Amino acid sequence: MTEYPESMKQFERWVIRLLPVFYLVGLIGHGIEAAFELMLALTPYTILGTAVIGLAPFFMLRHTRLLLWAVITFAATLFLEILGVKTGLVFGSYLYGDTLGFEVLGVPLLIGINWTVIILGSVKLAEQVTERLFSIMTITALIAVLFDYIMEPVAMALDYWNWEGGVIPLQNYAAWGVIAFIFAGVYKLMDLRNPSWIPTAIVIVQGLFFLGLRILVI
Numbered sequence: 001m002t003e004y005p006e007s008m009k010q011f012e013r014w015v016i017r018l019l020p021v022f023y024l025v026g027l028i029g030h031g032i033e034a035a036f037e038l039m040l041a042l043t044p045y046t047i048l049g050t051a052v053i054g055l056a057p058f059f060m061l062r063h064t065r066l067l068l069w070a071v072i073t074f075a076a077t078l079f080l081e082i083l084g085v086k087t088g089l090v091f092g093s094y095l096y097g098d099t100l101g102f103e104v105l106g107v108p109l110l111i112g113i114n115w116t117v118i119i120l121g122s123v124k125l126a127e128q129v130t131e132r133l134f135s136i137m138t139i140t141a142l143i144a145v146l147f148d149y150i151m152e153p154v155a156m157a158l159d160y161w162n163w164e165g166g167v168i169p170l171q172n173y174a175a176w177g178v179i180a181f182i183f184a185g186v187y188k189l190m191d192l193r194n195p196s197w198i199p200t201a202i203v204i205v206q207g208l209f210f211l212g213l214r215i216l217v218i
Contacts, residue, residue, distance in 0.1 A: 004195055008057060015053055016201045023209045031216045040158060044101030044110055050202055051113045054121070057196040066192050070116050073183045078104070078112030080179065091176075092169035097159030115179075118144055121199035123184050137184045144180035145173050147203060151210040157217045 004012065026046065029035040058066050084090035085106045100108035119140065126139035152168050155161055163169070 004057070004061075008060065012057065012196060012198055015198050019050075019198075019201055019205050020208075023205050027209055027212045027216070030213055040099055043099050043158070043160075044108070047100070047110050047114055050206070051110070051117050054117045054196075054199045054202045057198060058194075061195075065190060066194060069183075069187055069190055069192060070120070072186070073116045073119060074112040076183070077115035077179060078107060078109070080175075081107040081111050084175075088164075091172040093164035094161050094172075096161045099159045100161075117199050117202055118147060119180050119183050119187070120194065121201070121203035122147075122180065123187050124194050124197065124200045125203070126184070133185070133188050136188060137181045140184035141177040141181040143203070145177045147207050147210075148173060148176045150207055150214065154210045154213040154217065158213075 026039060026042075029039045055067075055070060057063075058070070080090050082105045084092075085095060088094075096103065096106060096108055096111075100110050102109055122140045122143040123136065125143060126136040129139055130136060152172070156163065156166070156168075163172075
């Protein structure tokens with residue numbers, strides 16, 4: 001397993017301490033009418049910054065095989081999102097709003113990046129429960145679906161994306177589960193080792209953030 005030097009351990013400790021504070025400030029900001037538009041404008045930068053921090057240890061450690069997995073996962077999930085927007089065959093019929101920033105063929109680039117971090121963090125959580133491949137893949141899928149279930153109403157309310165007729169189809173959750181299951185499997189079959197808890201912290205903190213937003217904005 002790739003181990004951290006002490007400087008990386010300190011970096012991780014500081015990130016995990018500050019991440020909840022940062023998102024708590026964002027949560028409070030969403031609840032203040034005067035700051036609401038600013039929070040929406042900052043959303044793509046917040047997601048991008050969080051993802052960069054989540055993947056930074058692997059760049060610093062030159063963990064090339066894990067970064068290869070991240071590139072594959074990013075490209076594949078972005079492609080599936082583009083296919084989904086164009087055809088409705090993957091997740092159901094939906095369109096992205098303007099909140100998430102720069103788009104490629106109707107899909108914000110941030111979506112593929114966030115998919116990658118969510119799966120990476122979820123796999124590490126699953127690995128704490130079991131060492132069996134199928135079980136890790138299944139638990140990862142369940143965590144990803146739970147994350148999406150918490151996020152979906154908030155995403156529509158904040159114009160991240162919008163579902164046809166305003167109804168979230170079960171197909172969406174099934175697709176989330178299958179995609180997370182597959183790429184958790186790819187991760188394990190590549191025999192990768194992730195020494196960092198930062199992606200997992202991101203999954204937990206973002207999940208709590210969206211749960212809080214469900215109370216504030218729904």
